[in-house]
Amino acid sequence: MTAPFTCRVITDVSELAALAPDWWELWRQSPTATPFQSPAWLLSWWNNLSDGDACVLAVHFDRRLVGLAPFCCERRSRGRFARLMGFPVTDYHDFLIAPKLEEPILALLSSRLEDVDFWDVMELAELPPDAHALRLAIPRGCNVTSARASACPVLDLPSTPDELPGILPPRKRRALRTAHNRAERRGSLQVRAADRSSAFDMFESLVALHRHRWSSRGEPGVLADSHVQQFHRDALPGLAAANLLRLYLLQIDDHPAAAYYGFMHRNQAYGYLTGFDPAYAFESPSVVLLGYVIAESICEGAHKFHFLRGREPYKYGWGARDCLNTYRVFHRIGVNSHDITRQA
Template sequence: MKATLITDGAMLEAIAPEWEALWRRGGGTTPFSSPAWLLPWWEVFRPGDLFTVAVRHDDRLVALAPLYREDGPWGRRLLPLGISVSDYSDVLIDPEHREAAGAALLALLHDHQPLWDLWSAEEAPPDAAVLTLLWGASWTATIEPHSACPVLMLPRTVADLPAAIPARTMRKWRMAQNRVGRRAWRIERAEPAHWRPLLDDLFALHQQRWISRNQPGVLADADVRRFHQRAVPRLLEAGLLRLSRLSIDDRVAGAYYGFDQGLRSFAYIGGFDPAFAFESPGTILLGAAIEAATHRGASEFHFLRGQELYKYGWGAVDRWNQRLTMKDRA
């Protein structure tokens, strides 16, 4: 095992193909650890000094800890790339080399301990690889609950959805389908050659919704919008993105931004025009995403961070992210 420290963005971009290969062969369980998501994040935000650890075995990438170093009031903290816009974060470790690669990763961080004070693994999901690292006697590690991420367990077939989703929500969904069925409506999905109008509509709808509440909303920030503009084409190319737009009578009524990966689907953000509240465009788009996830064989639908009531209305149950904080005693 050979571990190296990557401190240059160009070097990080250069390993993108290896990074994606590691992520796809089992190193990553969510889109938030993919290069399609994290490289655009680093390009736009760069909140500190890049401090990413790469581990190779026989010249093959077998582990990656996408980190940066923040020098702030809590000292020199190592934090995950993607922080704030990511609902999950983790290190990537090849399942065939989990113990040895993890040990090499920790050894490199130990060797560079004079350069940092604390490693804070934020928003680690319950199955995160970072939670399985074998800490030696020189390390102090503490863990605490971080954020609730409600998850709906999906049935095997679409026909079984009424048994998985509470009856009240099923009635609401069917009623919304009946209401839009009386109008001229369609749902279209973003494609690699046609995504910008759908993303712009999402920005506009989301902002419209939050302005009505006298709040800016998460997409009001120019850098956040620029990040998504860079991430969307990469996510589409990687086959991860589900960006959809609902039109009713040739007017955009709602938009949905989520991800599909393996046995999981993820609902990231959405927006709708309050003028179409009667037709419930949010319910239509979310129900369509859940139905599509079930149809393709997914077993979990993740509503991601936050305990909004509508998530539990769909039958989701809390699953808690963890915050793992590590110090090297050396």
């Protein structure tokens, strides 16, 4: 079954970068791909946040890239540990596989993973319900354990923005009206959408607002790390070029009040990060902006809005329901996986 296919291990990062055009083509073909599997996201992650060696399984058929399993591997005191690139900033992990070739490619990946020597323990974390990696067969000589991972609340969207109030909980409808009224009393409202020329400036506004929000609570926030900030900056051009990036800034009387950073792909919207100025807390600018973004997502054809990882109460306030990721850990028989994974 797997004879027509070839699978090689890429360890040279420059070779991986050179694969980007074929990688993009495979990503575009894959019906389950998210922005988190794109070259823009993962190559930027590699350049800024990786802490190991590249061990990428690339599957070709007749010189065409049809499968990609991008692992990052580390040698630890008790063994070799591998996990998919993107940790911990990626909400949905998976392999990339060309449509209608899932079965033979998954079989080949399982067979190849049996033979390679870059892992004793392999972690497949944050796999969404439609992930290819959920169906990866256990390589011979290995065991697997599975568990629930993060909850990622998802809001099912109506066909038109006019129908949006009808699916929102009554309390959220009232809160949205109140936030709009308060914000309009505070000043003139304007929502700006970033394009390629303004994306960097708008991202800096997001960073500042996010910092203000979390420092007011005495906490650092997820953008406190300069390497994480640079990872996102480096990803912006590729995300924008692929029309994945959605950056919005809400201004009240020309002052930045709230910012939104997310993605749109096919009929799925992904809300990754927000920030707001605590000086406008009474006006709830994040509520105003998120309502605007969700409506815009519907106009673009989104069927679902992904709030991504975490069970923050505000997500359920919009009517979102949990979608559970899965965590799979493979380990070679005879290897103490606990000793290796706890070093992560």
